[in-house]
Ligand code: NA
């Protein structure tokens with residue numbers, strides 16, 4: 006229920022239901038635009054019975070909070086980062102490991118393959134009442150810092166690099182040669198500015214959007230992570246839709262993801278250009294094979310059950 | 326009836342009815358919000374979401390600065406560290422009218438500039454100044470009001486988390502915003518200083534007997550050096566990149582405790598009482614922030630902010646009226662909301678209107694928005710800074726409201742000045758070449 | 762009966778006092794340790810400090826709030842109520858305590874308890890506890906607030922109408938003096 010402005014009630018009787026979709030980034034982000042577009046198309050496809058309103062800028066709460074509300078059915082849909090999904094099913098870790106995907110194309114190929122993704126996407130419907138509608142490309146994460154261009158693991162020695170609060174990412178930065186400093190994103194800008202942190206790691210869009218390019222000028226293409234985002238929906242809300250409307254929604258998902266992914270590539274270029282304008286230096290002369298070798302043990306240790314092995318093998322096949 | 330209207334009515338009526346029944350302010354905000362949520366999404370989901378918002382509202386590392394700075398202030402007070410600082414300020418301000426209250430204002434601006442938290446300043450500085458002011462015969466309601474009113478200046482003076490959040494949502498340069506904050510922040514403190522001067526100028530009791538001799542000045546400086554060291558260590562550590570402002574608050578606690586042990590003014594036996602004292606002050610505020618988060622959520626969820634923005638565009642096309650209505654709206658919104666969530670929720674709604682219709686610069690807009698929210702966080706009935714300020718001065722909240730009014734009016738006049746003189750915000754970042 | 766209740770309340774007060782005091786010390790030490798490990802002695806495997814500090818902070822804050830409510834020291838605006846005649850003050854105070862108890866039971870105990878139950882299996886990164894265990898702060902603090910509110914109601918019923926103290930007459934030192 007709860008999607009309609011009046012809330013509480015069902016969806017019958019020509020009433021219009023507006024799904025709330027929570028998003029933690031700004032309205033300039035391609036995922037925001039893709040979600041708005043999805044809302045418009047959904048409205049057409051369901052003769053105005055359903056549409057989507059996107060709540061950007063984390064106004065409905067942090068991802069950790071909102072995912073609980075999607076589970077309750079208070080918030081209908083959300084975009085979520087890969088690491089948060091590990092809290093509900095640790096098998097999601099496979100896609101969050103360093104150097105698993107060789108390219109965004111390989112990633113897209115895996116995510117489009119229902120034979121690989123089907124079970125995983127339904128895996129938390131029982132426990133959390135959350136359906137994974139799809140997986141999206143969310144950029145390639147690279148290391149950036151305030152000191153110097155990084156080309157090899159030795160350059161990271163002694164550098165305090167901010168990571169997300171995640172076991173595997175702490176281990177990853179340590180293996181890559183740096184000092185892992187988990188920190189909430191809110192403190193990172195000033196920590197970089199004062200030198201509490203030497204650097205952080207993220208994709209070009211976040212580097213620019215969070216203004217870290219103002220305080221950490223050296224962006225080095227370590228290409229260590231390609232962590233996806235997921236589009237989630239409350240299973241209860243999804244099941245409550247008429248079958249025809251539900252099918253219409255599900256059919257719109259692949260093109261939505263496609264649009265978001267394409268938009269993301271352009272967004273990366275725009276963000277990079279904007280950062281260069283503020284004086285950020287991008288270097289691509291990085292010995293990625295050295296970093297990849299350094300993190301191999303972490304990958305091996307994390308692929309420790311048949312489900313993960315199967316997912317990992319599928320990725321390897323897609324890498325070609 | 327439509328949902329946003331129902332929600333709005335439940336929130337406003339519920340809050341005022343409960344408050345006038347004498348229910349604690351936090352529950353007066355939390356209960357109507359939970360009821361509104363239940364109306365929107367049903368009983369089961371409503372209470373679970375409300376509970377989660379209580380937790381989520383305080384699940385933030387930077388908030389740890391509140392108990393730490395409260396504790397540091399309490400220790401400095403009991404350990405005599407504060408006394409030496411006050412003696413120094415007394416010596417230096419001599420026969421200036423209301424010198425202790427003026428010291429309080431300057432200390433709040435300095436302290437707030439580092440911590441970026443009005444609460445931390447009101448608590449730490451206020452708890453240090455209050456005993457001295459009481460001894461000198463200040464009307465403690467006025468003293469508390471001066472402390473409360475001056476506390477938010479540090480949210481404008483950089484560095485400031487609220488400013489960073491605005492920068493992220495508005496896409497304006499944080500460097501430019503930081504520079505832009507100096508003049509409004511200093512004007513804020515000056516406004517308070519002028520009002521204190523006006524109220525104390527005819528009261529001979531509230532000034533020293535004479536100006537200090539150079540020898541006295543040197544002596545009190547010498548005695549205050551270890552106390553000043555606290556400021557040096559905390560500011561130095563933050564600026565020098567050794568710790569974050571939040572961590573700096575914990576370091577301030579350790580420094581104050583160590584120094585008090587060395588002075589033998591505090592023993593291990595005194596610690597439990599000090600810790601409990603600080604717990605009292607900080608828990609009240611933390612609980613209020615936690616419960617206010619339910620209200621902030623239910624407003625966003627029922628689309629009230631968006632509707633307000635749409636309404637604002639439809640009622641006027643005059644820039645002056647737009648700014649005035651927005652000012653009043655933000656002051657009302659500030660009743661339940663803290664500055665940072667308010668900036669997060671309202672910037673995407675108001676900024677596009679301001680930019681597209683009225684050509685207001687995003688950096689200038691940020692300053693008026695933050696200045697506006699700084700006034701809201703000290704405005705009753707729900708104002709954490711006011712609670713803390715009243716408490717450390719030993720006053721009831723409602724008795725501080727009246728002496729706070731002149732400050733309130735002065736600050737609103739200053740807000741209008743900030744709104745209608747863009748150069749006050751834009752001149753510095755322009756000089757630095759950060760904006761055009 | 763009233764004596765037994767007051768003895769129980771005193772016992773609970775002492776327990777919660779020490780609970781808050783100890784958590785506060787832990788909080789200061791955790792954050793200091795975080796700085797120390799980063800700047801002075803780079804030990805590995807200490808990345809959990811910030812996550813744990815946040816959780817200790819929330820538990821300390823919520824349980825501390827329950828304790829403060831137990832002391833009737835939460836901020837309320839009671840100048841309207843204090844203008845009522847003695848019996849009216851009593852009735853209003855009982856009503857106000859009941860409303861707080863209702864909120865604590867309904868939102869914090871029931872809502873918070875179900876939130877905790879729903880998340881008992883969710884993993885918290887960097888720490889060996891589940892999200893549900895951490896959310897237990899809500900029903901526990903809620904239970905304490907409700908308990909204290911009920912005690913206040915009983916005390917209000919059996920005690921003479923209170924006299925209102927002029928805050929300007931309050932002595933700060935009295936406020937902070939109590940046995941621990
Ligand atoms: Na500041």
Ligand code: NA
Nearest residue numbers: 659660701707
């Ligand atoms: Na307020």
